[in-house]
Every structure is written in C-alpha cells, then in structure tokens.
Amino acid sequence: xxxxxxxxxxxxxxxxxxxxxxxxxxxxxxxxxxxxxxxxxxxxxxxxxxxxxxxxxxxxxxxxxxxxxxxxxxxxxxxxxxxxxxxxxxxxxxxxxxxxxxxxxxxxxxxxxxxxxxxxxxxxxxxxxxxxxxxxxxxxxxxxxx
Numbered sequence: 001x002x003x004x005x006x007x008x009x010x011x012x013x014x015x016x017x018x019x020x021x022x023x024x025x026x027x028x029x030x031x032x033x034x035x036x037x038x039x040x041x042x043x044x045x046x047x048x049x050x051x052x053x054x055x056x057x058x059x060x061x062x063x064x065x066x067x068x069x070x071x072x073x074x075x076x077x078x079x080x081x082x083x084x085x086x087x088x089x090x091x092x093x094x095x096x097x098x099x100x101x102x103x104x105x106x107x108x109x110x111x112x113x114x115x116x117x118x119x120x121x122x123x124x125x126x127x128x129x130x131x132x133x134x135x136x137x138x139x140x141x142x143x144x145x146x
Contacts, residue, residue, distance in 0.1 A: 012068055013049060018042040021072040022082045024090070028066040034094040035086045037079040041070050061094045081134075104134030 021041045025034040025048075038044030048054075048062050073079045084104065087095050108121045109130040124131050 009065070009067065013046055016042040016045055016070065017072055019072045020074070020076045020079045021070055022079050022086060024069040024071075024086065025061070025065045025092075025094075026067040026069065027064045030067065032086075032090040032092045033064055034061055034092050035083055035090065037076070037083040039076045039079075041072070045070070057094065084134075106131045106133035106135070 018040050019042075020037075020039050022035060022037050023041060023045050024032050025036075027033050036044065045068060048058070048065075054062070071082065073082060105120050105122055106124060108119045109132070110116055110119075110127075111130055112128055121131075
C-alpha cells in the first residue's frame with residue numbers, strides 16, 4: 001500500500017494538464033473510487049477541492065481521495081470512450097453506471113440465423129453473434145453514429 005500525503009495530492013493538483021482526459025480518484029488503499037472525464041483536467045479535477053456547495057456524496061468522496069491518476073486524450077470524445085471502458089473495468093463505488101439502462105449502441109449480427117441481419121443493441125451478450133461498436137452519437141447530427 002502506498003501512503004499519499006495531502007502535500008503529494010496538492011502537488012498533483014498544481015501540475016494537472018489543461019487538456020482533455022480521464023481522471024481516476026483513489027482511496028488510501030489505492031482502490032479506484034471514482035472515474036470522470038474532462039475537457040480540461042486542470043479545471044475539472046481542481047473543482048472537487050474548491051470551497052463551495054457540494055452534495056453529501058461528493059463531500060464524502062472527496063474526503064476519501066488519497067491519490068489522483070490522469071490520462072490525457074486528444075479529444076473529449078476519446079475521454080468519454082475511455083471513461084466508459086475504465087468504469088466497466090474498475091466498477092468505482094461513486095460512479096453511477098447508467099441507471100436508466102442506456103448504453104452506447106452496438107451493431108449485432110446474428111451469424112447463426114438463417115437470414116442474418118444487423119440489429120442495433122445496447123447490451124453485449126455471449127450469444128455467438130458478432131458485435132461491432134460501440135458507436136458514439138455525434139452532437140452535430142443528433143442521432144447519427146460514426
């Protein structure tokens with residue numbers, strides 16, 4: 001176990017990049033407790049430690065933060081995709097994982113069917129079908145995918 005001091009954390013906060021990316025907040029046992037994305041890691045991560053009104057859950061989470069790891073990306077879209085993958089990998093306790101059951105769409109091709117067709121699905125299943133994606137909606141065209 002690595003013991004991080006508040007001084008170490010403050011040093012990391014001072015040296016955050018002003019770039020898009022993903023941040024992983026860890027507790028004293030190095031467990032990932034929250035994963036987020038940002039257009040500016042500098043602004044977003046530091047905002048957790050600013051004085052001001054925060055909900056009770058966020059206050060409790062901030063008190064547990066012992067370390068922060070950042071991963072820079074080229075774009076905010078890359079950060080969004082990486083954030084989703086890391087949440088699925090680490091299952092952080094403070095992330096709400098799409099409670100409304102919405103997820104990124106995939107194309108599913110059932111190769112076992114007599115007449116295979118493509119379907120848009122939001123969950124992957126181990127059913128022998130081929131899955132392509134995920135596809136991220138493009139803001140400028142509404143429901144288009146790329």
